[in-house]
Amino acid sequence: MFKYLQHGNKSLGTIMTTWLFFLMTLPAHADGPGRGLTAQFEKDYLVFIINHHFSALRITELAAGTDRQRDAAVVNPQEGTSPTPDTSPTPAKASDDEIRSMARAANRMQREEIAKAQRFLKEWYGMDSTPQLSQIGQQQIALLEQTAAGEEFNREFLEIFSTHHYHALIPSLDCQVKSELKHDMLRQYCQGIVENQTREIHDLRTQLCNKFGICDYQPTNGVNGRHSASSR
Numbered sequence: 001m002f003k004y005l006q007h008g009n010k011s012l013g014t015i016m017t018t019w020l021f022f023l024m025t026l027p028a029h030a031d032g033p034g035r036g037l038t039a040q041f042e043k044d045y046l047v048f049i050i051n052h053h054f055s056a057l058r059i060t061e062l063a064a065g066t067d068r069q070r071d072a073a074v075v076n077p078q079e080g081t082s083p084t085p086d087t088s089p090t091p092a093k094a095s096d097d098e099i100r101s102m103a104r105a106a107n108r109m110q111r112e113e114i115a116k117a118q119r120f121l122k123e124w125y126g127m128d129s130t131p132q133l134s135q136i137g138q139q140q141i142a143l144l145e146q147t148a149a150g151e152e153f154n155r156e157f158l159e160i161f162s163t164h165h166y167h168a169l170i171p172s173l174d175c176q177v178k179s180e181l182k183h184d185m186l187r188q189y190c191q192g193i194v195e196n197q198t199r200e201i202h203d204l205r206t207q208l209c210n211k212f213g214i215c216d217y218q219p220t221n222g223v224n225g226r227h228s229a230s231s232r
Contacts, residue, residue, distance in 0.1 A: 033124045034180035041178050042186065043125055045171055046117045049193070050129050052168050053110040053117075055137025057084050059164060060110070062144045063103035063157050065092030081107040093149040094157055098207070103157070106200065113193065120186060139223045140164060155212050159224055162204040165197040166219035172197070 034042045065080035066089055080092060081104055094100045114131060121127040133141070140160050147156045175190035201219060208227075209215035219225040 032182070034183065038178065038180040039125070041174075042180060042183070043121065043127065045175050045179075045190075046121045047129050048134075048171060049168065050114050050117045050121075050131050051134045052137070052164075053114045054084075054131035055134050055141065056110045056161075056164060057081075057107055058087070058133070058141050059137075059144060059157075059161060060103040060107040061087070061090050062141070063092065063094040063153070063161075064100045064107065066090040079104065082111075091149075093144070093147070093153040095150045096154045096211070099154055099157060102200075102203065103161075106161075109196065113189075116189060120183075120189070124183075136167065136223060137164070143223060155208070155214075158204045158208045158211075159214075159217060162201050162208075162217065163219040163222070163225045165201050165204075166225075167221065168193055168197050 033039050061081050061083060066083035066087065067080040080090070083090065092100060094103065118129055121129050140163075144153070144156060144160060147153045172190040172193040176187050176194075179186050179190070205217050208217050214227050214229065217225055217227040
């Protein structure tokens with residue numbers, strides 16, 4: 001065996017050198033923290049997006065309602081969302097099945113995105129981040145809580161949730177060009193947020209146009225957006 005390695009087509013030393021060169025040219029693993037400025041950017045972004053998505057959970061709970069027990073049926077238009085911790089049972093305030101369906105789907109997606117952001121923080125920086133309501137999220141939730149159930153809530157939800165999604169776009173675009181070079185998973189995560197939020201904003205604005213004749217709604221950096229018939 002040793003003689004073969006010494007006198008074959010390649011010596012053991014040549015084989016080992018080739019193998020080491022191959023290992024050195026592999027892409028860097030993404031299980032380490034960011035370097036320099038990228039580290040602080042990533043930590044700030046991940047905490048922001050966790051809190052941002054956490055605010056969305058309560059917003060969508062108000063629309064779809066909450067259920068402690070899930071319905072066995074695959075599709076039930078009356079089913080609510082899973083409640084966030086320490087919240088009272090919440091009846092659905094949206095009366096439109098399409099809006100409630102959108103709220104349920106968004107609620108599930110936000111939960112997954114919170115979990116993934118928490119995992120990135122833990123694996124790369126050893127940080128735990130307990131979700132908290134953002135200040136603007138609290139204001140949006142308060143406005144929806146004060147809105148009467150039914151058609152008035154349907155319209156207000158479409159406006160506020162569109163603006164809520166808008167708040168995540170610029171930070172997530174920044175993430176794609178400011179995050180750690182070796183953290184491909186984070187860039188893919190941020191790209192997914194940009195794509196999903198943009199698509200949902202389009203859907204929300206389309207529903208505002210079709211259901212309420214508000215066809216020029218524009219989300220803003222505030223609590224709510226604006227349109228030509230708005231007093232805000």
